[in-house]
Amino acid sequence: MKIGELAKRSGLSAHTIRYYERIGLLPHADRDQSGQRDYDASILNWIEFLDRLKATAMPIREMLRYAALRERGVGTEAERGALLEQHRERVRAHVAELQACLLVLDTKIAGYAGKEQRMKDYDAPIPEHRKPAGTRQAGAR
Amino acid sequence: MKIGELAKRSGLSAHTIRYYERIGLLPHADRDQSGQRDYDASILNWIEFLDRLKATAMPIREMLRYAALRERGVGTEAERGALLEQHRERVRAHVAELQACLLVLDTKIAGYAGKEQRMKDYDAPIPEHRKPAGTRQAGAR
DNA sequence: CTACGGGTTAGAGTGCGCTCTAAGTCAAGG
DNA sequence: CCTTGACTTAGAGCGCACTCTAACCCGTAG
Structure with a gap:
């Protein structure tokens, strides 16, 4: 899935998706041969959860801490x-x-x-x- | 009551109180002979209500609409x-x-x-x- | 008299979370 | 070949709600 499609499905703008990747809220997306982001549908679950955190007014700084732990994976539960x-x-x-x-x-x-x-x-x-x-x-x- | 005292009592900073007056959230305060704001205790009720609106995420624009109606008084209920x-x-x-x-x-x-x-x-x-x-x-x- | 701790103003700066621009690359369709 | 449209990047700009600065004034205590 390219960024435009993900934008449609997630409700975020493509700008915001790139911004989230830049700051580390979204994992660095794989690129296709021409350098464009190619997303797996599973990213939608993560974005949806981020939306919940946002809806409950968690500041981005803290989402970043959570996202970083998630990236580190096992052992951070x-x-x-x-x-x-x-x-x-x-x-x-x-x-x-x-x-x-x-x-x-x-x-x-x-x-x-x-x-x-x-x-x-x-x-x-x-x-x-x-x-x-x-x-x-x-x-x- | 001068602005410093009102700040203490209301929990707003003096800066914020002046800012609120500037934009019209607080009525223009009477000044004493040397030009300093002199508040009546009743202003605290209004500030407290504004705090409730703020706590419930009412944007300032809308508080201003409410404040303006309140200033107009009778007939705007x-x-x-x-x-x-x-x-x-x-x-x-x-x-x-x-x-x-x-x-x-x-x-x-x-x-x-x-x-x-x-x-x-x-x-x-x-x-x-x-x-x-x-x-x-x-x-x- | 002087220092101090308030107050005054206009206006600049801050932090947040986006949001958009500029300039460029690329793949597909006419 | 050329246009179209979606993508890429770095970085500038925006709206909100304050928050602070600079330069000044004033009244009182020592």
Whole structure:
């Protein structure tokens, strides 16, 4: 498979694939007789896994550490496992934080919904009191 | 409260606070007689909310839209609500994606743990009665 | 008086992760 | 033979969100 095809199948651009190879995220691809990269389909599994790491906001530096261990192969399993476990904890913490934020958003949105509801109760675009007096001094901007 | 104090209390740097004011994320602060910013404690609520938006990866462009509506005040509630609802959906989707990634990580980590277990079975002085491991197959990466 | 520890501004620099450009090579089709 | 289009490389450029620098001002303590 040439780079264009891999780009289509992986969802990465050819530019990005070359960039990943340059920095070491993807293994150096074999070239054909005219110097063009020729990929084996199995690379797609690795790219897919990289996508997961990216989706979970692992910085490229750390993906590189993982990729390097993977290249070294046998004997690096414990280290790779530890690296992923560490990352998993960060992701879990991040999910927890997002869920806390969702609660805040829910509250805020409920507040706006409540206001809108009260507006509808009055049924008109309320012509009166646009500001409760005296919140701001004149001037400013 | 001066900017240094607000920095301490909000967790933002003074640089960042000025930057936020410049781009419009924070309202233009009143100045004292010598031109220094003087903040009301209420600004902390807004900064805290901005932090939530940031934590949920809302781009600054969109925070600016929200901030602008907030400045306009009364009459923008529906729009603000809609904006937050849209954002909430994105955050929910993101959480779902992260959870899917966590499953993949779990599987991968379990794989490494399995390997390590097999290593130890061969390798280490087995203390007392350990279960014979190996029901897993090699390969899968 | 002077030093110090804040503050002010405009604008330059940083780190990340791509993304694109320029200039060239190559294989196949008309 | 010539064009087309996909590929090659080194390296420049971009968008984001800060982060810092330079040069300056101001009020207070010693």
